[in-house]
Amino acid sequence: MALIVQKFGGSSVGDAAKIKHVARRVIETQKAGNQVVVVVSAMGDTTDELIDLAQSVAGDPYASAREMDMLLTSGERISMALLAIAINAQGGVSRSFTGSQAGIMTSAKHGDARISEVTPTRIREALDEGNIAIVAGFQGFNRDSKDITTLGRGGSDTTAVALAAALDADVCEIYSDVDGVYTADPRVIPAAHKLESIDIESMLELAAAGAKILHIRAVEYARRHNVDLRVRSTFSTDPGTIVYSTKPAGDNMEEPIVSGVATDKGQAKITVIGIPDQPGKASELFQVVAEADVNIDMIVQNVPTGSDVTDRVSDISFTLPLGDLGRVAGALEAAKPTLGFRQLEQDADIGKLSVVGAGMKTHSGVSATLFKALADAGINIEMISTSEIRISVVTNAKQLDDAARAVHTAFGLDSDTEAVVYAGTGR
Numbered sequence: 001m002a003l004i005v006q007k008f009g010g011s012s013v014g015d016a017a018k019i020k021h022v023a024r025r026v027i028e029t030q031k032a033g034n035q036v037v038v039v040v041s042a043m044g045d046t047t048d049e050l051i052d053l054a055q056s057v058a059g060d061p062y063a064s065a066r067e068m069d070m071l072l073t074s075g076e077r078i079s080m081a082l083l084a085i086a087i088n089a090q091g092g093v094s095r096s097f098t099g100s101q102a103g104i105m106t107s108a109k110h111g112d113a114r115i116s117e118v119t120p121t122r123i124r125e126a127l128d129e130g131n132i133a134i135v136a137g138f139q140g141f142n143r144d145s146k147d148i149t150t151l152g153r154g155g156s157d158t159t160a161v162a163l164a165a166a167l168d169a170d171v172c173e174i175y176s177d178v179d180g181v182y183t184a185d186p187r188v189i190p191a192a193h194k195l196e197s198i199d200i201e202s203m204l205e206l207a208a209a210g211a212k213i214l215h216i217r218a219v220e221y222a223r224r225h226n227v228d229l230r231v232r233s234t235f236s237t238d239p240g241t242i243v244y245s246t247k248p249a250g251d252n253m254e255e256p257i258v259s260g261v262a263t264d265k266g267q268a269k270i271t272v273i274g275i276p277d278q279p280g281k282a283s284e285l286f287q288v289v290a291e292a293d294v295n296i297d298m299i300v301q302n303v304p305t306g307s308d309v310t311d312r313v314s315d316i317s318f319t320l321p322l323g324d325l326g327r328v329a330g331a332l333e334a335a336k337p338t339l340g341f342r343q344l345e346q347d348a349d350i351g352k353l354s355v356v357g358a359g360m361k362t363h364s365g366v367s368a369t370l371f372k373a374l375a376d377a378g379i380n381i382e383m384i385s386t387s388e389i390r391i392s393v394v395t396n397a398k399q400l401d402d403a404a405r406a407v408h409t410a411f412g413l414d415s416d417t418e419a420v421v422y423a424g425t426g427r
Contacts, residue, residue: 002171003035003127003170004170005160005164005171006029006036006038006160007157008022008175009156009174011044011234012175012177014043016082019086020090022038022234026083026132027090027091027092037132037133037167039156040134040136041075042078043075046079066110069110069111069139069149072150073150076099080096080134083134087132087134093132094131095131096134098135098136099138099139099159100141102120102133103118104141105143106141106149109149110149112152113150115140115158119166120163120167135163137156137157137160138156155215157218158215160218164222169227171230172222173229173231173240174213174231175234176231178233178421179194179238180194180240180241181198181243183408184262185262185404189261189414190419195259196241197243197244198243198260199247200222200245202358203243204223205387206259209392210262210352210354211262219243222243223245236420256357256359258357258360260357261411263404266322268321269318269320269346270344271344272315272316273342274313275313282301285332289318292324294327297352299318302315319350322348325346325348352400353393353395353407355370355411360388361389370407373410373411377403377406379399379406380395
């Protein structure tokens with residue numbers, strides 16, 4: 001008997017008909033001889049609607065961070081209860097659990113808590129009694145504060161992977177509205193084709209680069225705890241894409257040079273112009289950014305200019321989440337007298353394109369193919385960043401989709417058939 005953890009996103013449980021459909025799929029999985037744990041997100045746009053409701057009663061509802069977590073976790077509790085009711089109505093036997101009831105312990109940070117421990121005692125008891133266990137995603141419980149916490153947007157993926165690791169599940173299946181992991185976002189590139197499998201390192205890079213099919217923290221957790229993932233659609237019987245944490249025994253095939261192309265329009269760029277070229281200035285600058293509690297991505301420092309060592313200056317550019325642009329720019333402007341730079345430039349109209357593939361470690365010519373494709377398409381590059389299995393570039397946001405299509409074609413990733421997106425949201 002296999003133990004399978006299945007996660008269904010908001011588009012999969014968006015209304016009563018979809019919940020009943022999911023219930024049938026879950027019951028079929030159990031009848032095939034498996035123990036089943038299901039993790040659910042809030043229905044459709046419920047989380048966004050709850051945020052809008054909170055903003056209608058308070059200008060800054062997140063000032064009451066604890067209460068926002070209490071509010072937002074209600075969306076997943078609605079989904080878990082409705083799914084359990086639907087399963088029971090269809091002849092199955094199920095029990096629903098909140099994150100805390102499922103034994104998911106977290107840090108105390110409201111809105112973006114980290115999982116510290118998973119003790120799924122009640123889940124195991126439910127499974128041993130023949131139940132299908134339904135768990136509310138996105139949430140946990142902090143022992144010290146005794147408060148409910150949330151894991152951040154996309155946290156239901158992380159809930160599912162954490163439970164799979166704690167239960168030693170055979171596989172963690174992530175259901176969405178596409179048939180698996182594609183070589184690019186099929187909404188942007190309809191010619192993208194589905195991958196049968198992908199290694200966890202490449203999947204991590206794709207998630208970090210903006211691919212929305214899997215939440216990056218979930219992929220990190222799967223890599224750390226050796227959890228195999230299967231990404232598939234709620235609305236078809238396609239087997240999906242296996243994301244393997246360790247290469248399967250007997251698999252002697254080489255890794256693909258490029259597994260996929262990812263784009264991210266949620267980035268912004270700050271350029272600090274004329275900062276003194278002195279030891280410690282970069283440290284001071286990024287300490288200000290760190291104190292603003294912001295993660296940065298790409299960093300580029302220009303060659304210093306100036307005729308004398310004492311007056312040499314340079315420019316430092318970096319990218320960050322678009323929603324953090326104003327806060328970081330304000331913090332840097334406040335620190336201008338200490339940092340000593342001349343001016344600050346902000347650019348909210350950028351996009352990041354990344355090509356990812358484990359085979360890049362052992363094949364030459366990837367950079368040449370990438371930059372020729374961008375040049376032929378008339379795409380200007382503003383920044384470049386690389387790792388062993390990824391090359392990322394920053395360009396103008398308006399050119400990003402054209403750039404992605406050109407690069408996807410240049411690496412021979414186009415399919416002859418158009419990808420199917422069943423519900424239209426990707427989650």
